[in-house]
Amino acid sequence: MNASVFDFLLTTEPDDAPAGDLATGWARHRARSAGFANSVDRAAIAGFDSAETGSAFLGGYQEALHALIPALAPDDLAAMCATESGGARPSSMTTTVAGDGTVTGTKSFATLGPAATCFVVIAKEGVRADGRSSLRTVLVRASAPGITVTPLPELPFVPEVPHATVEFAAAPGEVLPGDGYADHLKPFRTVEDLHVVAAVLGRLVRVGRQARWPVEPVAQLLAVLAAVRGVSAEDPSSAGAHIALGGVFDMLTRVRAELAPWWDRVDPVVRSRWERDAPVLGVAGKARAARLTTAWRAVDGAE
Known part of the structure; x- marks a missing residue:
């Protein structure tokens, strides 16, 4: 039976070893997540083990690039x-x-x-x-x-x-073989979004567990992760995948609003850094919105 990322996030203690440099942290993450075949699951684990949103982002970013470019060596940053x-x-x-x-x-x-x-x-x-x-x-x-x-x-x-x-x-x-735009750059935007969101969700599950949030908000975070995993199984260039990804971001926006009452339980330093770093989820938002509009036009034109 494959390891369950949901069980991992709910029952495992975060890896709080000193971060060291980025190469050391990437090597430790690869060892920690070696039992998970799904790169989105590994991204969530990277976020769970991150003490900062920035390091969570980097874990998701690396998992996205390695998923898209198999020619990269495992230890490449x-x-x-x-x-x-x-x-x-x-x-x-x-x-x-x-x-x-x-x-x-x-x-x-x-x-x-x-x-x-x-x-x-x-x-x-x-x-x-x-x-x-x-x-x-x-x-x-x-x-x-x-x-x-x-x-x-x-x-x-x-x-x-x-x-x-x-x-x-x-x-x-x-x-590399293939078209640089169609095969790599264009799908990377979607692949990156999926992996970074997974990493941020893993980070938030860690925060919720450590702050002893009620079970409901933690379950909602895992539900969004389940949606991310589902979209990640689709062709990232398909119109339907872009539309579903838009729905994932809408879900994440709603869940973040529902989390607001529970941040008072979180360590003030952790809370202030989350407030500082949350704008990372809006990076490339205009381009994402344009892709979503194009995707809806594509499916409307197919009717």
């Missing part, structure tokens, strides 16, 4: 490198990959950039017959020559999450 000064739309990208796999260009905002061991770079290979950019995904080791990583200032929330500008000057990389 990966950073998605898509955003440039003009945004992350294919038409605005100027970073290029040559025929030998070398990458040239600058990514303006790479989450985990300063600590990454591998960069997942979305780069322009050329122009298709229809005039649109042809994108590929390239794995570039952080130890490769031709890379300059410039840390960015902390954000006002989840300050534990580092970001950087990454410049590639003919940096050697491994070009």
